[in-house]
Amino acid sequence: MLFKYHAIDQDSHERDGTIEAPSKEIAVSALQRRSLIISSIESTEARKLFNIDLSFLGRVSNKEVVIFSRQIATLFEAQVSALRAFRLIASEVENKQLATILSTVGDDIQGGSPLSKALSRHPKVFSPFYVNMVRAGEESGKLSETFMYLADYLDRSYDLISKAENALIYPAFVVTVFFGVMALMLALVIPKISAVLIDSGQEIPIYTAIVIGFSNFIVHYGIFLFIALVGAGFYVWQLRKTVHGKFVLDSLKISVPYIGDLYRKLYLARISDNFATMLLSGVSVVEAIDITGAVVDNAVYSNILVQVGADVRGGISISDSFAKNSEIPSIMVAMTKVGEETGELSKMLSTLAKFYNREVNNSVDTLVSLIEPLMIVLLGLGVGTLLAAVLIPIYNLAGAI
Numbered sequence: 001m002l003f004k005y006h007a008i009d010q011d012s013h014e015r016d017g018t019i020e021a022p023s024k025e026i027a028v029s030a031l032q033r034r035s036l037i038i039s040s041i042e043s044t045e046a047r048k049l050f051n052i053d054l055s056f057l058g059r060v061s062n063k064e065v066v067i068f069s070r071q072i073a074t075l076f077e078a079q080v081s082a083l084r085a086f087r088l089i090a091s092e093v094e095n096k097q098l099a100t101i102l103s104t105v106g107d108d109i110q111g112g113s114p115l116s117k118a119l120s121r122h123p124k125v126f127s128p129f130y131v132n133m134v135r136a137g138e139e140s141g142k143l144s145e146t147f148m149y150l151a152d153y154l155d156r157s158y159d160l161i162s163k164a165e166n167a168l169i170y171p172a173f174v175v176t177v178f179f180g181v182m183a184l185m186l187a188l189v190i191p192k193i194s195a196v197l198i199d200s201g202q203e204i205p206i207y208t209a210i211v212i213g214f215s216n217f218i219v220h221y222g223i224f225l226f227i228a229l230v231g232a233g234f235y236v237w238q239l240r241k242t243v244h245g246k247f248v249l250d251s252l253k254i255s256v257p258y259i260g261d262l263y264r265k266l267y268l269a270r271i272s273d274n275f276a277t278m279l280l281s282g283v284s285v286v287e288a289i290d291i292t293g294a295v296v297d298n299a300v301y302s303n304i305l306v307q308v309g310a311d312v313r314g315g316i317s318i319s320d321s322f323a324k325n326s327e328i329p330s331i332m333v334a335m336t337k338v339g340e341e342t343g344e345l346s347k348m349l350s351t352l353a354k355f356y357n358r359e360v361n362n363s364v365d366t367l368v369s370l371i372e373p374l375m376i377v378l379l380g381l382g383v384g385t386l387l388a389a390v391l392i393p394i395y396n397l398a399g400a401i
Contacts, residue, residue, distance in 0.1 A: 003043055007036040017103040034111045060098045060125045062158045066151050068098070073147035082143075083109050101125055114138060129274060129295045136282040146281050153277045156353075157270065160360055164266055167364040167371075168259070174375040178382060185386055187222060190215035193390045204393060211389040247299040254300060254327075262363045267298050268332065269356035271305070276349035285345075286312055300327060318345075331355075 007015045019031060031038055068089060075085040083106055090102035101122050108118035116135035119126040126134075130150060137146030194212045197204055204212070218225070239245030254260045254267070271292055278288035286309060293305030304325045311321035319337035322328040332352060339348030 003041050005031060005036075005038060005041040007031060007038045009037075010035050015107075017107055018100050019104060019107065034107060060095060060101070062154060064093070064095055064098055065125065065130075066154045066158065068093070068102075069147045069151035069154065073144045073151065076144035076147065082115055098125070115143070127295055129278070129291050132283055132287065132291050133278060133281050136278070140282040142282070149277055149281055153273060156273060156357065160266065160269060160357055163364050164262060164360060167367050170368070171371045171375060174371075174379065178375075178379050181379075182382060182386065183218060183222070185383070186211075186215040186218040190386075190390060191219055193394065197390070197393050202393070202396070205389075208389045208393050211386060243299070247303070250299040254298070258367070262360065262367070263298075264327070265356050265359045265363060267296060267301050268329070269353055269360055271296055271301060272332070272349045272356060273353035276346045276353055279346035279349070285318070289318070304328065 004018050005016070009015050015036060028038060028041060031041070071089050072085055075088065076082075080088070086102050086106035086109065090099045090106060093099045093102065105115075105118040105122070108121070109115060114135075116131050116138055119134055120128075120131045133146055133150055134143070137143040140146075190211060194208075194215060197208070197212075236249070240249055254263050274292045274295065275288055278291065279285065283291070289305055289309040289312060293302045293309065296302050296305065304327060307325075308318060308321040311324075312318060317337070317340055319333050319340055322333045322336055335348045335352050336345070339345035342348075
């Protein structure tokens, strides 16, 4: 449970912030251990409408985390203490939710908590990958470098994912509009035209009869089709929440022609970049594999990395374990093997990440260049075929008269 408090510190300065605790009493005790005199404290649950958490309205974007990481790296390089750095950035950021989180992290640091542990209390903003990178930076004494690594990684990851997703938005929109236009024509336009043809008593061509049949189905059973589609969407949404369902859907995602190849390259780029960044920051190989598997966001590759982690603990090399899985391409196996033999694994993985990033960019550019004319042609053919099926008989009828 999250509590908002107003308190006075030892220097008689007023302090506002939030703290997470199972109960109000525990929250008060935790604040008192920080030498704070509490003026007021209340649960933020009262701010929820019908018990629905509205915090998503002020969510923290990836871009804001990138900017924060660069700012904190610069302050650490300038020998500014962690507490002062977080207080300073919290007072400057525009996002109120991020400001509150950074203030809370500052409070935890003042209370003696390590920076990585303080960040881990906010998993919606700081992922396990982020937290473990910071922990490695704390252990190696290279926090400023670690935060710069994080900013660079998040920047690359954000650009890559957003470019891939934006490339898929356009065709999804066009396909939706296409089916929407077809449904409206079948439901509103075709019935009126088909009535004229039927009343004329002339023989109706087979292609026109098919269109009229579709139109009658939409008119009489369209609502049931809509309910079935909504039900199917809800079922898929619920299926995604189960372990087996997520695996099935993620397998399907990387199996679709062309789109699946794009997603495979995207996940391989994420694995390589994630793994290389953690190794450069001093995270152990086994821990880097485990964390990469947890944040790759695809059940197929996550399961592969779980098995790789188990193999590495058993004394098997990463490249040999990769070679067991058909989803890991031979170039990745070969590059990993070279990196292990030369002691330059992080460098080889960085090279792989750049390679797959370029591949994703090229695939997206190709998709964007092809998808627009292809969608226009398909939309024109669909609507044109529909209109021709009913207009040609009408022209024949007019000619007979």
